[in-house]
Amino acid sequence: MPDTNEAVTHAFWLAGRKATGESTLEVTSPWDGRRVGVVSVPTDAQIEEAVAAADAVREEFAATPAHVRAAALDHVSRRLAERGEEIARLISDENGKPIKWARGEVGRAVSVFRFAAEEARRFNSGEAQRLDTDAGGTGRLALTRRFPRGTVLGISPFNFPLNLSAHKVAPALAVGTPIILKPAPATPLSALILGELLAETELPAGSWSVLTVPNDRMPALVQDERLPVISFTGSEKVGYTIKESVPLKHCTLELGGNGAAVVLSDYASDADLDWAATRIGTFSNYQGGQSCISVQRVIADASVYEELVPKIVAAVEGQVTGDPNDDATDVGPLISEDAAKRVESWVDEAVRAGAKLLTGGKREGSNYAPTVLADVPADVTLSCEEIFGPVLTLHKVTDEDEAFAAVNDSKYGLQAGVFTREVRTAFRAHRALEVGGVIIGDVPSYRADQMPYGGAKKSGVGREGVRYAMEDYTYERVMVLTGLDL
Helix, strand or coil: CCCCCCCCCCCCECCCEEEECEEEEECCCCCCEEEEEEEEEECCHHHHHHHHHHCHHHHHHHCHHHHHHHHHHHHHHHHHCCCHHHHHHHHHHHCCCCCHHHHHHHHHHHHHHHHHHHHHCCCCCCCEECCCCHHHHCCCEEEEEEEEECCCEEEEECCCHHHHHHHHHHHHHHHHHEEECCCCCCCHHHHHHHHHHHCCCCCCCCCCEEECCHHHHHHHHCCCCCCCCEEEEEEEHHHHHHHHHHCEEEEECCCCCCCCCEEECCCCHHHHHHHHHHHHHCCHEEEEEEHCCCCEEEEEEHHHHHHHHHHHHHHHHHCCEEECCCCCCCECCCCCCHHHHHHHHHHHHHHHHCCEEECCCEEEEEEEECEEEEECCCCCHHCCCCCCCEEEEEEEECCCCHHHHHHCCCEEEEEEECCCCCCCHHHHHHEEECCCEECCCCCCCCCCCCCCCCCCCCCCCCCCCCHHHHHEEEEEEEEECCCCCC
């Protein structure tokens, strides 16, 4: 395919305006290697300008009326919808995501900005508390409101380059705190689109920047004291390195997982097992398995295991692989050939150690075939780490206790899915599973963008979901009024 972007260099957004630096980075398609675009990289002086501008506008932006912030967020939501197909194609090109999933990502980002606009109108209405419950509080009333912690440094990943950028930007603008967004170097173009749409609003100059900063130049930004809040989505290793390097900053970390789907004995009808297999087959492979909540482990009761396994294998083999621009494609390439080689090496290690390969297990360039393994030893890498690829492992257990123990036998705890029809079991799962979210009757891959989202253990700290991120970006400040007739 010819390179149609040879002369195009995309500017970054510095304090609300377009800017270019002295160097560039190239964005290529993981599917066919063609150049998707060239992005300008900010100089150190331009990064400093963006941080200084954000710091200078903090008080002004915090005082911006809610209707102004809400109107800007509504505008971005509408414009994302209007340009939806264009942006979906861009995501597919830079990320390799099948177009059907890219369209879904744009739709989610539309909702995120709409939710943020709604929350901006009602957030921080204040809570009044009478203090005259003791004699010393006679005539006193406490009024509690939330105020921004300070400028946010948002670091977004490659796997959802638009929607996870939206989850950084929209809540910050909703509460009136400036944000500097740093997109992943592999997929900066969709984040720069957000800059285009934000530039159409009347938000104060300096209240936002989108800086295409290479990863090796991030430590200075992370350390900058004028950026007291860091919201990072990415790998466990990088996330905790950031947190340990800035112990006095407020960090929200959305990290890895090895999502488990539990199928219990009561979920045994043909219709039940067909549904479970279909969902597992789809969501172990969507985004090429490059989602923190994709299904990596299936933990099935022995009473349903033998019937479930061939249904899962058939569902996985039914996933259409190929060109991400084809509407029929379910599974596209991984983000790079190196990523596919890593997945290949982990699967090969498991097979050498005794795992049984039921389907898949083949790599071609950056593409890795949807794969299912059984009898995977507990000490191989695939059992211990997040695969971040289209690979699924199957495990047989004897009862509910063993199933829940298997879910918890992991350093990760992001989300889990439990296929059961028993309400008591659902509540027990909610209580027993050491994860941030328990999805009953479905896979762990379900996420609604308004719900609290985050993990336990090595899956991170803090919560996203628009209102929850807004709370995370702010803190409570109490004012006590004295001498009142209550």
